[in-house]
Amino acid sequence: xxxxxxxxxxxxxxxxxxxxxxxxxxxxxxxxxxxxxxxxxxxxxxxxxxxxxxxxxxxxxxxxxxxxxxxxxxxxxxxxxxxxxxxxxxxxxxxxxxxxxxxxxxxxxxxxxxxxxxxxxxxxxxxxxxxxxxxxxxxxxxxxxxxxxxxxxxxxxxxxxxxxxxxxxxxxxxxxxxxxxxxxxxxxxxxxxxxxxxxxxxxxxxxxxxxxxxxxxxxxxxxxxxxxxxxxxx
Amino acid sequence: xxxxxxxxxxxxxxxxxxxxxxxxxxxxxxxxxxxxxxxxxxxxxxxxxxxxxxxxxxxxxxxxxxxxxxxxxxxxxxxxxxxxxxxxxxxxxxxxxxxxxxxxxxxxxxxxxxxxxxxxxxxxxxxxxxxxxxxxxxxxxxxxxxxxxxxxxxxxxxxxxxxxxxxxxxxxxxxxxxxxxxxxxxxxxxxxxxxxxxxxxxxxxxxxxxxxxxxxxxxxxxxxxxxxxxx
Numbered sequence: 296x297x298x299x300x301x302x303x304x305x306x307x308x309x310x311x312x313x314x315x316x317x318x319x320x321x322x323x324x325x326x327x328x329x330x331x332x333x334x335x336x337x338x339x340x341x342x343x344x345x346x347x348x349x350x351x352x353x354x355x356x357x358x359x360x361x362x363x364x365x366x367x368x369x370x371x372x373x374x375x376x377x378x379x380x381x382x383x384x385x386x387x388x389x390x391x392x393x394x395x396x397x398x399x400x401x402x403x404x405x406x407x408x409x410x411x412x413x414x415x416x417x418x419x420x421x422x423x424x425x426x427x428x429x430x431x432x433x434x435x436x437x438x439x440x441x442x443x444x445x446x447x448x449x450x451x452x453x454x455x456x457x458x459x460x461x462x463x464x465x466x467x468x469x470x471x472x473x474x475x476x477x478x479x480x481x482x483x484x485x486x487x488x489x490x491x492x493x494x495x496x497x498x499x500x501x502x503x504x505x506x507x508x509x510x511x512x513x514x515x516x517x518x519x520x521x522x523x524x525x526x527x528x529x
Numbered sequence: 530x531x532x533x534x535x536x537x538x539x540x541x542x543x544x545x546x547x548x549x550x551x552x553x554x555x556x557x558x559x560x561x562x563x564x565x566x567x568x569x570x571x572x573x574x575x576x577x578x579x580x581x582x583x584x585x586x587x588x589x590x591x592x593x594x595x596x597x598x599x600x601x602x603x604x605x606x607x608x609x610x611x612x613x614x615x616x617x618x619x620x621x622x623x624x625x626x627x628x629x630x631x632x633x634x635x636x637x638x639x640x641x642x643x644x645x646x647x648x649x650x651x652x653x654x655x656x657x658x659x660x661x662x663x664x665x666x667x668x669x670x671x672x673x674x675x676x677x678x679x680x681x682x683x684x685x686x687x688x689x690x691x692x693x694x695x696x697x698x699x700x701x702x703x704x705x706x707x708x709x710x711x712x713x714x715x716x717x718x719x720x721x722x723x724x725x726x727x728x729x730x731x732x733x734x735x736x737x738x739x740x741x742x743x744x745x746x747x748x749x750x751x752x753x754x755x756x757x758x759x760x
Binding site: 356361367369375388392394 | 599628
């Protein structure tokens, strides 16, 4: 049985990628130590644990580091298969579908963040909003198909696609405030809006994703992080 | 039982070849549908992969799966008791295999390929990126015979296909992307993999690919620039 010392998460609270790891550990009922990284100065532990990307999140399980948020979520699901509820579906085909949509979400959403959480001219913001919205409309259809009338993409309980998309909800609400746009529009994506409420209020999630105002406060830090991530010397 | 496995792919694509290799290593019979995807979007592609409109797509019992790494994991899970393991059993080792597969696809496979089809400053920039990232990739070999350890695994399959393609392309265009001086560890691994006879027989004939690249050199370069831009 893992003790709190055995499981560490390197991260910072406004990162959706870090949120995924924490939500997954919560779903499995696994205690962990959260080590907050200062984005401006990466810790020796981070540089040692993720020498390839030097980024959060990193899960350190019994001294062994696992990197890349979705890979960490899959690792958590496999290592603690006997705890909590499964995160990925049992059926191989359903698993492939879940992985496909998770990859789609990561392909479409984060690219818009530097623009919609930062400073950009109106045409650039409008284009980014359009991309976000097209992806969300696609995901509304996916939700309809995958959920089969249940509460989450994963069915009755939060699953892999829920975590992947849900972890962005903090950023999306912040984008609405910072860029002055409406993304979670109940008229255009009604099922996703209701899903978002269910996701954010669930026990595994509610302590993990900060409130909108905290994101807005963080936005300057985020902007610097985006600039640093885009620079070749990372 | 007729498993009804169909692969929509192209003999010209290393991504498609990865999946073919995965199926063959598992001893799975399948129907291969060789599509012309470079100059058109065939209707089957639009039907079975409407989101990305790309090959490869595996169709099993009529249900499509897209994205080569996702397909390979599906194959490994569905035919778990056949042939070789594509992914390790241990969860930590699985995470590491997935990490390096993703790293290769995100950081190596495109620069490796594009360095053959660009010119001038752009090419120099991509060559530098390719060298840096392939060197990082070499770290994953860490004194092992194969990326998968003593046996080949998913990372070996995907890297081998891309390197096989790149080595032929580099000969056609006369650019040196992979050589022993730049990537001694990778070249040693390539030789081990070729000598082990597991993968090389599943590749398209060298002369056929060489001829194709030679004939369509300019068209490929133009297509790559159009598709991946000059950013």
